[in-house]
Amino acid sequence: MFDPYFDSVAAFIAMGEHGFFVWSAYGLSALLIVANMLLAVRRQGRVRAEIARQARRDDVGSSAKARTSSKSVESNQ
Amino acid sequence: MWKTIKRWYHQLGSPRYFYRFCEAVLPWLVPVSLALLAVGLVWGLVYAPVERYQGDSYRIIYIHVPASSGALMGYIAMGVAGLVALVWRMKMAEVMLKALAPFGAVLAAVSLLTGALWGKPTWGTYWQWDARMTSMLILLFLYLGIMALQNAIRDPRQAARAAALLAVVGVINVVIVKYSVEWLNTLHQGATLKVVGESSIDASMKWPLLISMAGLWLLYAANVLMRARTEVLSRERRSGWVRRLVRGGEA
Numbered sequence: 462m463f464d465p466y467f468d469s470v471a472a473f474i475a476m477g478e479h480g481f482f483v484w485s486a487y488g489l490s491a492l493l494i495v496a497n498m499l500l501a502v503r504r505q506g507r508v509r510a511e512i513a514r515q516a517r518r519d520d521v522g523s524s525a526k527a528r529t530s531s532k533s534v535e536s537n538q
Numbered sequence: 539m540w541k542t543i544k545r546w547y548h549q550l551g552s553p554r555y556f557y558r559f560c561e562a563v564l565p566w567l568v569p570v571s572l573a574l575l576a577v578g579l580v581w582g583l584v585y586a587p588v589e590r591y592q593g594d595s596y597r598i599i600y601i602h603v604p605a606s607s608g609a610l611m612g613y614i615a616m617g618v619a620g621l622v623a624l625v626w627r628m629k630m631a632e633v634m635l636k637a638l639a640p641f642g643a644v645l646a647a648v649s650l651l652t653g654a655l656w657g658k659p660t661w662g663t664y665w666q667w668d669a670r671m672t673s674m675l676i677l678l679f680l681y682l683g684i685m686a687l688q689n690a691i692r693d694p695r696q697a698a699r700a701a702a703l704l705a706v707v708g709v710i711n712v713v714i715v716k717y718s719v720e721w722l723n724t725l726h727q728g729a730t731l732k733v734v735g736e737s738s739i740d741a742s743m744k745w746p747l748l749i750s751m752a753g754l755w756l757l758y759a760a761n762v763l764m765r766a767r768t769e770v771l772s773r774e775r776r777s778g779w780v781r782r783l784v785r786g787g788e789a
């Protein structure tokens with residue numbers, strides 16, 4: 462059971478004349494799955510960065526408010 | 539037992555606790571799922587014996603069956619999340635409903651593509667409008683429809699209600715996919731793996747299939763937790779703990 466089924470690498474690639482179907486099936490699957498995982502990672506980074514920017518803007522806003530408490534801070538947004 | 543489940547439900551229902559749960563689980567969930575997938579696929583592609591009638595094209599099942607079953611399970615989970623969102627208005631159910639859709643759509647697409655690529659050398663055709671394949675295509679459209687609804691409506695809570703309704707109604711299609719090969723006369727064969735009763739597959743092919751199935755399902759779970767964590771962050775952006783987190787603090 463733990464001997465490779467194929468005699469050679471060439472036989473493995475050929476998949477008994479069905480190589481095109483087997484490898485395009487696995488290639489397309491890998492492409493879709495990996496792309497979706499990467500999109501999920503990227504979205505987490507983007508949302509985090511966006512919230513961090515907003516938090517910094519709010520920090521600047523609140524310190525400006527502390528300095529000039531008499532003025533309106535509504536113009537900040 | 540019941541108390542533990544109840545506490546767990548309430549804890550995971552809290553966005554902050556849920557976020558911490560994701561951060562704790564993901565660093566090992568991703569490597570474990572990838573390792574299982576690697577073992578299952580290498581075993582299936584390199585070591586498993588050949589199928590007598592189909593030849594080596596049968597090796598496509600090691601991705602086709604895990605993807606198809608994952609797409610169906612994901613949809614059932616979405617139906618449950620949709621029901622909880624509609625009945626109890628639980629926020630985390632809305633988050634899960636959104637997080638489950640993208641990878642489920644990918645798995646439905648993988649199922650259709652790999653099925654077509656297996657069908658050509660085995661049945662002599664890429665596609666046939668039979669009950670199993672048509673209902674699987676509808677499953678893909680349901681996933682895409684739910685994603686489109688969530689993106690089309692601006693208010694996240696209203697978007698979730700619309701998507702939840704479609705998710706719940708669409709569960710009927712999962713039943714059709716599952717039983718289409720038994721009730722109707724289709725080109726697609728019956729189930730190879732059975733929870734109850736004897737599977738019609740030899741152990742030398744069953745084990746790699748079960749391992750790659752576990753791997754892909756866990757990878758789906760990881761993808762869902764990643765997306766749910768992002769959605770929680772986005773929805774809770776005004777809260778103190780998210781502000782502390784993005785400044786580099788603890789969640």
